């Protein structure tokens with residue numbers, strides 16, 4: 567695997583390539599990321615991964631400074647997995663040589679709800695860096711995890727509206743045996759919190775089962791899940807059953823007629839904010 571830190575080196579490595587498959591990450595790689603790279607390998611050649619902790623998508627009180635930066639370990643994992651041909655790991659001056667005053671602003675009905683409501687500016691930061699990374703890598707396909715469901719939808723909408731020649735592939739969420747979605751932020755969980763953490767997914771599964779069993783009052787299901795989590799010490803930002811196609815609230819009639827839904831959640835356990843979702 568070639569590790570490059572500048573756009574010039576990246577372009578040298580990729581000259582003439584027309585089937586690049588790309589996996590953007592912020593590093594601290596886990597089995598979920600490695601699965602994205604395996605999938606990328608099935609859909610293009612060569613596979614390029616990036617590691618860049620993007621300041622633009624962190625709010626002022628968020629964890630940008632303490633976000634785990636583990637480049638040497640990440641390189642070792644990628645070398646061992648042998649799926650990636652080029653790792654692009656720019657520093658901030660390389661990707662943002664001047665203040666990034668041009669930004670991609672996602673539409674409010676997609677970018678300002680749910681995660682966007684609790685993390686103002688987050689999807690603007692994500693869209694802006696993803697557009698920049700796409701412009702550096704010029705991939706044919708890019709793979710994103712479904713764990714960041716709304717991010718996946720924002721990136722897809724951006725590619726559609728800007729007619730970017732990139733196919734966005736969605737990868738299923740990779741979970742630990744007890745159901746916890748793998749995430750770089752799981753390293754913040756204390757031992758006790760780690761034991762509690764699968765409860766979030768368990769609530770999503772309860773909601774999924776209730777809807778499959780014919781319950782159509784989704785706000786009641788959301789309230790019950792919020793109450794159960796709050797009683798066991800979580801601080802819940804949202805648990806929301808939405809339509810898969812646009813993340814709007816479904817009517818009871820849509821729920822009972824089998825509209826494809828997704829239940830999305832964000833909640834804090836101790837100092838760790840976890841997000842997860844489940845399609846219904």
Ligand code: PAF
Nearest residue numbers: 590591592620692695714
């Ligand atoms: O999902 C992530 O790790 C980040 O949001 C991404 C897509 C790499 C952009 O910084």
